[in-house]
Amino acid sequence: xxxxxxxxxxxxxxxxxxxxxxxxxxxxxxxxxxxxxxxxxxxxxxxxxxxxxxxxxxxxxxxxxxxxxxxxxxxxxxxxxxxxxxxxxxxxxxxxxxxxxxxxxxxxxxxxxxxxxxxxxxxxxxxxxxxxxxxxxxxxxxxxxxxxxxxxxxxxxxxxxxxxxxxxxxxxxxxxxxxxxxxxxxxxxxxxxxxxxxxxxxxxxxxxxxxxxxxxxxxxxxxxxxxxxxxxxxxxxxxxxxxxxxxxxxxxxxxxxxxxxxxxxxxxxxxxxxxxxxxxxxxxxxxxxxxxxxxxxxxxxxxxxxxxxxxxxxxxxxxxxxxxxxxxxxxxxxxxxxxxxxxxxxxxxxxxxxxxxxxxxxxxxxxxx
Amino acid sequence: xxxxxxxxxxxxxxxxxxxxxxxxxxxxxxxxxxxxxxxxxxxxxxxxxxxxxxxxxxxxxxxxxxxxxxxxxxxxxxxxxxxxxxxxxxxxxxxxxxxxxxxxxxxxxxxxxxxxxxxxxxxxxxxxxxxxxxxxxxxxxxxxxxxxxxxxxxxxxxxxxxxxxxxxxxxxxxxxxxxxxxxxxxxxxxxxxxxxxxxxxxxxxxxxxxxxxxxxxxxxxxxxxxxxxxxxxxxxxxxxxxxxxxxxxxxxxxxxxxxxxxxxxxxxxxxxxxxxxxxxxxxxxxxxxxxxxxxxxxxxxxxxxxxxxxxxxxxxxxxxxxxxxxxxxxxxxxxxxxxxxxxxxxxxxxxxxxxxxxxxxxxxxxxxx
DNA sequence: TTGTATGCGTTATCAG
DNA sequence: CTGATAACGCATACAA
Numbered sequence: 001x002x003x004x005x006x007x008x009x010x011x012x013x014x015x016x017x018x019x020x021x022x023x024x025x026x027x028x029x030x031x032x033x034x035x036x037x038x039x040x041x042x043x044x045x046x047x048x049x050x051x052x053x054x055x056x057x058x059x060x061x062x063x064x065x066x067x068x069x070x071x072x073x074x075x076x077x078x079x080x081x082x083x084x085x086x087x088x089x090x091x092x093x094x095x096x097x098x099x100x101x102x103x104x105x106x107x108x109x110x111x112x113x114x115x116x117x118x119x120x121x122x123x124x125x126x127x128x129x130x131x132x133x134x135x136x137x138x139x140x141x142x143x144x145x146x147x148x149x150x151x152x153x154x155x156x157x158x159x160x161x162x163x164x165x166x167x168x169x170x171x172x173x174x175x176x177x178x179x180x181x182x183x184x185x186x187x188x189x190x191x192x193x194x195x196x197x198x199x200x201x202x203x204x205x206x207x208x209x210x211x212x213x214x215x216x217x218x219x220x221x222x223x224x225x226x227x228x229x230x231x232x233x234x235x236x237x238x239x240x241x242x243x244x245x246x247x248x249x250x251x252x253x254x255x256x257x258x259x260x261x262x263x264x265x266x267x268x269x270x271x272x273x274x275x276x277x278x279x280x281x282x283x284x285x286x287x288x289x290x291x292x293x294x295x296x297x298x299x300x301x302x303x304x305x306x307x308x309x310x311x312x313x314x315x316x317x318x319x320x321x322x323x324x325x326x327x328x329x330x331x332x333x334x335x336x337x338x339x340x341x342x343x344x345x346x347x348x349x350x351x352x353x354x355x356x357x358x359x360x361x362x363x364x365x366x367x368x369x
Numbered sequence: 370x371x372x373x374x375x376x377x378x379x380x381x382x383x384x385x386x387x388x389x390x391x392x393x394x395x396x397x398x399x400x401x402x403x404x405x406x407x408x409x410x411x412x413x414x415x416x417x418x419x420x421x422x423x424x425x426x427x428x429x430x431x432x433x434x435x436x437x438x439x440x441x442x443x444x445x446x447x448x449x450x451x452x453x454x455x456x457x458x459x460x461x462x463x464x465x466x467x468x469x470x471x472x473x474x475x476x477x478x479x480x481x482x483x484x485x486x487x488x489x490x491x492x493x494x495x496x497x498x499x500x501x502x503x504x505x506x507x508x509x510x511x512x513x514x515x516x517x518x519x520x521x522x523x524x525x526x527x528x529x530x531x532x533x534x535x536x537x538x539x540x541x542x543x544x545x546x547x548x549x550x551x552x553x554x555x556x557x558x559x560x561x562x563x564x565x566x567x568x569x570x571x572x573x574x575x576x577x578x579x580x581x582x583x584x585x586x587x588x589x590x591x592x593x594x595x596x597x598x599x600x601x602x603x604x605x606x607x608x609x610x611x612x613x614x615x616x617x618x619x620x621x622x623x624x625x626x627x628x629x630x631x632x633x634x635x636x637x638x639x640x641x642x643x644x645x646x647x648x649x650x651x652x653x654x655x656x657x658x659x660x661x662x663x664x665x666x667x668x669x670x671x672x673x674x675x676x677x678x679x680x681x682x683x684x685x686x687x688x689x690x691x692x693x694x695x696x697x698x699x700x701x702x703x704x705x706x707x708x709x710x711x712x713x714x715x716x717x718x719x720x721x722x723x724x725x726x727x728x729x730x731x732x733x734x735x736x737x738x
Numbered sequence: 739t740t741g742t743a744t745g746c747g748t749t750a751t752c753a754g
Numbered sequence: 755c756t757g758a759t760a761a762c763g764c765a766t767a768c769a770a
Contacts, residue, residue, distance in 0.1 A: 028763055039741045044765060055739065076510045077449045078763035081746050086446065088490075088511075095476075103472045107464075110493050114503075119511060121457075121488050124479050134483075141445045142457075142488060251678060279678060286655050306678060309620060309648060397747055408757045413749060424755065447747035450762050 027070050035066050043067075047074070080143055088119040089332060090139040093150035094127045102152055105171060108325025109148060116333050129160035136161030145336045148328055149173065154182060154221040167335040171328040172321075174220045181328040181353045185221040188317040188357035189228020192271060192299055195315075195359055197236050200368040201269040201297065204233070205242040207257040207281070208273025212247050222273075225301065229271065241266045249273055254280020262290055268368055269297040275307045275316060278364075282310050293366035303360050312363035320355045327355060396439050404435050412436075416443070449512055457488040458701060459508040462519035463496045471521055474540060477694025478517060485702050498529035505530030515701045518542065519694075523551060523590040536704040540697040541690070543589045550697040550722045554590045557686040557726035558597020561640060561668055564684075564728055566605050569737040570638040570666065573602070574611040576626040576650070577642025581616050591642075594670065598640065610635045618642055623649020631659055637737055638666040644676045644685060647733075651679050662735035672729050681732035689724045696724060 029047075033040045038059065046055055046063040066072075080086040091109060106122070113120045121144060123135035139147065147166050149159065151173035159175050171181045196204060206229065213222040233239060242264055244257035254277040261267050262284070272278040278300040285292050292298055292312055300307070303318035331353065398416075402409045407428065415424055415432040435441075449455040460478060475491070482489045490513060492504035508516065516535050518528065520542035528544050540550045565573060575598065582591040602608060611633060613626035623646040630636050631653070641647040647669040654661050661667055661681055669676070672687035700722065 026763095029765095030763080040764080041742080041766075042740055045740090048765080050766090059739085073506060073510045075450075075512070075763055077446055077455065077512050078746090079765075081444075081446045081450050081748090081762090082764045082766085084746080106491075107493055110491065114492070114500075117507065119490050119492075119507065122475075122479065122491050123483070123488075124476055131483075137442060138486065138488060141442045143444070143446050251680075276678075283655070283680075286652070305674060309645075309675060311620075311652075395747095398749095399747080409747090410749080410758080411756055413747095414756085417749080419750090428755090444747055447762090448749075450746090450764090451748040451750085453762080 026075070027072055028075065029072075032063065032066050032070055032072055035070070036063055038063065047072075084143065085145050085336075086143040087117065088121055088142070088144050089113070089146040089148060089329075089336070090121045090123065090135070090144045091148045091150060092123050092125060092132060092135050092139075093152070094125055095152050102150070102172065102319075102321045104321040105150055105325035108322040108327075109171075109329040110325075112326045112329035112333065118333065132159070133161040136163065140164070140166070146332045148332055149175065149178075150325075150328075153219065155219050156216040167332060169328050169332050169335075171324055174216065179331070179351055179353065181324050181331070181355065182221060183319050183324065183357050184354035185225040185357065186228040187354075188301065189225045189230075190232045191228075191357075191359055192301070192317055193229055193232030193236065193238075196269050196271070196297070196299055196365065197232075197238070199297075199365055202238060203241045203266055203268045204238065205244070205257075205261050205267035205270045206240045206273075207244045207246065207253065207261075207270060207277050208249055209243060209245045210247040225273070246277075250276050251280035251283065253277050254282075255284045257281065258284035258288075258290075261296070262288055267296060269299060269365065272298060272300045275300050275302045275304050275310075275314065278314055278316070279306055279310060282314075293364050297365040299365055301357075310364075314364045315362045316360050317357045318360050320357055324355050327353060395444070396441055397444070398441075401432065401435050401439055401441055404439070405432055407432065416441075453512065454514050454705075455512040456486065457490055457511070457513050458482070458515040458517060458698075458705070459490045459492065459504070459513045460517045460519060461492050461494060461501060461504050461508075462521070463494055464521050471519070471541065471688075471690045473690035474519055474694035477691040477696075478540075478698035479694075481695045481698035481702065487702065489698075501528070502530040505532065509533070509535070514705045517697055517701055518544065518547075519697075522588065524588050525585040536701060538697050538701050538704075540693055543585065548700070548720055548722065550693050550700070550724065551590060552688050552693065552726050553723035554594040554726065555597040556723075557670065558594045558599075559601045560597075560726075560728055561670070561686055562598055562601030562605065562607075565638050565640070565666070565668055565734065566601075566607070568666075568734055571605075571607060572610045572635055572637045573607065574613070574626075574630050574636035574639045575609045575642075576613045576615065576622065576630075576639060576646050577618055578612060578614045579616040594642070615646075619645050620649035620652065622646050623651075624653045626650065627653035627657075627659075630665070631657055636665060638668060638734065641667060641669045644669050644671045644673050644679075644683065647683055647685070648675055648679060651683075662733050666734040668734055670726075679733075683733045684731045685729050686726045687729050689726055693724050696722060 029040045029043050033043045036043065042055065043063050046060045047067060076087060110120060121139055121142065123139070125131040125135055136147070145167070147163060147168045148171060149168065150171045151157065154172045156174040168178055169181060170178050174180050209226060213219045242261055244260055246253040254272060257277070258281040261270060270281060272281060278298050281298055282292065290296060298314060300314050300316040303316045307314050307316055398409045398412050402412045405412065411424065412432055415429045416436060445456060479489060490508055490511065492508070494500040494504055505516070514536070516532060516537045517540060518537065519540045520526065523541045525543040537547055538550060539547050543549050578595060582588045611630055613629055615622040615626070623641060626646070627650040630639060639650060641650060647667055650667055651661065659665060667683060669683055669685040672685045676683050676685055
């Protein structure tokens with residue numbers, strides 16, 4: 001472990017003010033009951049305005065006034081103990097919090113939670129089932145109302161821990177018997193090809209096919225992405241002028257593929273299975289003096305961070321992590337039934353919720369005649 | 370907002386098993402008291418083995434056995450209500466969860482929390498003081514034991530919300546009167562130059578100086594980074610053969626600077642203020658056919674994700690976000706005093722905890738004679 | 739229309 | 755050594 005190291009003048013410093021602030025007692029229903037001369041239960045009724053018992057507006061108003069004046073906020077711990085609902089849910093991820101990819105997912109779910117006054121408990125498991133179990137156990141002792149499981153790469157997994165009757169969803173992944181929120185990869189594949197064709201391209205190359213990716217335990221979505229691409233090509237009466245397969249979707253594959261494709265001089269456009277491959281294609285293009293998009297167009301998938309560094313800016317099908325996170329949280333909240341002010345109609349009793357992958361139109365695809 | 374979209378066959382699906390699992394009542398102290406014939410308080414004493422009262426090993430053992438057998442886990446909600454400590458702390462960040470940079474910080478603090486059986490409540494504020502206040506308020510109603518504030522870019526800020534007597538630390542930033550955990554930028558600047566000098570470089574260029582960065586509200590650390598570089602240069606009796614200033618530390622600055630530097634042909638090494646600038650330098654080098662590191666060496670700062678895509682791999686001073694997160698959480702936990710099994714000695718009553726920035730030695734610096 | 743009593747699961751105090 | 759009993763802050767069924 002890294003060790004902390006000191007610097008600067010040694011200046012004693014209060015970690016926290018133990019003064020009047022700390023003495024500012026947390027104010028409770030009792031306080032406001034005292035102030036109003038009413039009983040605790042009356043105050044509670046007013047503040048939760050329960051439909052059952054009608055309390056005259058006059059007193060209700062007074063209670064609310066005092067509550068506001070005192071700055072009352074209900075103690076969620078106590079309320080949770082009483083009601084059995086914590087108004088918090090858990091998010092367990094393999095490593096999504098920490099990766100280049102998908103931390104937008106976290107933001108999406110945080111946003112949705114905030115809208116409903118929910119808190120989120122986050123745990124990373126690094127794919128160790130021991131840690132998954134531990135996380136779930138810990139969260140249950142905190143009485144979370146539901147649980148979200150997030151994966152960095154969309155694939156099928158088994159859930160080691162016992163969800164045990166808790167409302168649950170999986171984001172960017174597949175677990176038997178649990179509803180998934182997934183990117184709509186098939187449609188994205190379709191859209192990608194349609195876009196290219198609509199811009200006049202008919203001699204298209206494809207980089208990244210690999211049978212290994214068809215195993216659902218490896219990827220639940222890549223097969224659909226490729227199927228979409230293939231189907232759209234077939235619909236357009238086209239077939240690839242060249243293909244370069246590859247399991248490792250890294251820049252090196254792009255380097256290598258671009259070299260081949262540039263040598264053959266037969267493609268006007270290249271579809272790369274992801275941005276990292278496209279990055280390699282770009283690199284090779286710069287080396288060879290091949291001008292994108294004038295000599296060759298590039299269309300890619302993912303729109304990861306890396307894409308923002310590519311010049312010309314790359315046109316790519318965006319993985320909608322932000323929306324997936326938000327939608328997953330909204331579904332969960334609605335399922336929990338806790339005042340989740342859900343914007344639109346949300347889908348239930350469906351085993352997959354597919355979120356569209358928008359085409360981010362930038363500068364790497366030229367129109368040809 | 371994106372709308373969810375359906376696909377696949379409509380197959381009714383249980384969101385959760387309402388069967389035996391859900392009926393598996395949460396087991397409490399009472400259950401285990403019943404089974405053991407002892408009282409709830411005795412069981413509690415045993416399970417928390419309080420020093421006050423000695424309970425014979427025989428009964429203690431029996432209690433523990435039953436507890437294990439039943440799979441007892443204390444209800445943190447109830448315990449929290451009683452003790453006033455939730456064994457959870459809050460993490461409030463401007464946008465650190467979601468950026469390319471610093472999500473490692475989150476992992477670090479999650480790791481530390483897990484070691485102490487703490488949970489962490491995360492909120493993003495997007496730099497809106499309204500949201501900061503709301504987050505703090507919400508967290509306080511959950512009785513968090515302490516609070517961590519994280520910033521994406523290390524700078525001085527004011528904390529809008531009322532921390533009110535809660536133990537607090539700020540990670541990668543500065544708030545008046547609050548202890549900071551920061552990267553040791555001055556030393557990193559020193560080390561960077563020393564490294565270059567030790568490899569024989571004496572004609573060094575620097576890209577990225579800007580007076581604007583010296584404002585603590587803009588950056589609390591860049592000044593130190595540059596000061597370290599300058600001091601080390603002076604110590605070595607050197608001055609930069611060329612400098613290209615720039616406020617925007619983006620690839621374009623690197624492009625531009627590299628063009629200048631390559632034209633002059635007077636530097637054997639370039640220090641770029643961050644990786645994004647270095648990325649631009651690389652791009653220009655590839656365009657010009659300049660070979661790194663043989664014709665010119667590049668030394669950079671940050672080691673952000675982008676760095677992993679650069680070929681040859683770049684030598685850079687790593688921003689130790691993971692360690693900063695872990696150390697901050699450990700300090701906070703120790704301050705809270707809650708069973709935080711802290712590995713090493715941690716520093717207190719110090720207004721800054723500086724975490725070393727390691728030199729990640731890769732392939733962009735050549736040794737010259 | 740409002741107050742009383744009870745319980746959520748723990749921990750803590752204090753008798754026995 | 756152990757067990758009532760109270761309290762944490764809130765919600766709710768029921769009584770007044």
